[in-house]
Amino acid sequence: MKKKGRGMATIMFGYGYGEGFPDFSHATVEFTDDEKVLVVTAAADVGQGVLTVVTQIAAEVLSVEVEKIKVIQGDTHKTMNAGSTSATRQTTFTGNAVKQACENLKGKIYHYASLEFNSNYPELTLKDGKIIYNPNSEKSLTYWDLKRKVEEKGEILKGESTFFPPTYSPDLISGQADKVYVAYTFMTQIVDVEVDTITGKVDVKDVYTALDCGKAINPKNVEGQIEGGTVQGIGMALMEEQVIKNGITLNPNMTGYLVPTSMDVPNFHSVLIENEDAIGPFGAKGVGEPTIMAASPAIANAIYDAIGVRFYELPITPEKILKALKEKDDD
Structure with missing residues (x-):
């Protein structure tokens, strides 16, 4: 049986070296x-x-x-x-x-x-x-x-x-600074999933993204960053797991360490929010790493919405889902 769920996550990301390090x-x-x-x-x-x-x-x-x-x-x-x-x-x-x-x-x-x-x-x-x-x-x-x-x-x-913009070192006691990073990028994602309760497999169907990119100098590039970063986030959320025993990686190749393929890419619906409020050229912001961050929590929330089980460790594999569903039924 397949159950549908929807999850949301909002992130902020400070970019540049930050924390007072000289950056130019x-x-x-x-x-x-x-x-x-x-x-x-x-x-x-x-x-x-x-x-x-x-x-x-x-x-x-x-x-x-x-x-x-x-x-x-x-x-x-x-x-x-x-x-x-x-x-x-x-x-x-x-x-x-x-x-x-x-x-x-x-x-x-x-x-x-x-x-x-x-x-x-x-x-x-x-x-x-x-x-x-x-x-x-x-x-x-x-x-x-x-x-x-x-x-x-x-x-x-x-x-x-x-x-060579000014950077501000954080206070050693409070960890606060006038501006820890040169600027911040914000993003919200809503993710729709289907969870197969027989196999435990999760399919990410649709991803809706609103990204505050400041100014999209090349909108296609920004959309590509959203899609590539989100797919990486899907891998982190559902399949990428390094298995280590006695200090040795047991899955050191692509047979045992799974990553998303083209068959795992969802439908993307992206909106670029151009506030032009950053110090970047023409108001542009950095969008590389921020696009990876929201997918995992949004997917975890969507899985919870679908089957009523909350997961606190990644990746959320089919084995973990089946185990959690069995424990839920036993309760």
């Missing part, structure tokens, strides 16, 4: 001879999409097509520190570093273009990789034309920035 990211931006915009960052993209995010940020600030953006990533000969790809920090830290570097470059574009047009910078417009002289729109320069003119003077047209 550095980036540079310049124009190349092959008419590209080169973004140089040590940020590692491990599938979360930071390269897509910094590409969009650079294109937005400099008013060029995304196809013009080229990113050098993680080359230790050419990049300075961007911090680790952990703590859900790269969108905020490297995103801001790239945004500020582009703004730094943008200011230099206005400065040098004003000299070329013998004008004040409010008379100039930047559009599609060009500097347009407003009093006479037929007069224009591409960024790369300006680059060559600047270099002829023995100078360099390049933007550079380090994003």
Whole structure:
């Protein structure tokens, strides 16, 4: 017999290193001879999409097509520190570093273009990789034309920035601080499950998510993070269990250590809440780790709603469910 249940969980997640640790990211931006915009960052993209995010940020600030953006990533000969790809920090830290570097470059574009047009910078417009002289729109320069003119003077047209926000150490007694983390992400999930009381198997059918992401620079990326993180949470809730005996892992391979497959992925219904109240670029927040956290408690609540048994340890395996149902019947 299959019983249906619905559960909900709400989480908050402080991102960045936090707790007073210094946290920063550095980036540079310049124009190349092959008419590209080169973004140089040590940020590692491990599938979360930071390269897509910094590409969009650079294109937005400099008013060029995304196809013009080229990113050098993680080359230790050419990049300075961007911090680790952990703590859900790269969108905020490297995103801001790239945004500020582009703004730094943008200011230099206005400065040098004003000299070329013998004008004040409010008379100039930047559009599609060009500097347009407003009093006479037929007069224009591409960024790369300006680059060559600047270099002829023995100078360099390049933007550079380090994003290094203040962090606050917690009080050693109370553990409190003015701001323990640089910003916080919030998420609520509602999960619908079916519990088979004969086999103990749990099927996650639908997941409804409301994520406060600040500003979704790339909504598809954010939705992908929700889906990937939730599936990881499903694995934690229902199947991923390391069995250890006498210090030895008894299930060290994928035969004994189960993880979700494509057959376990539920239907997703996601809403992105854009409050734009964070310190990230354009108000964006980090959304990596927060998307994993709500699934397990929501699933546990849904199982309780379905069969009236509360579980306090993960994973909630079929064996545990059948044992709990038998004990409930015996009572």
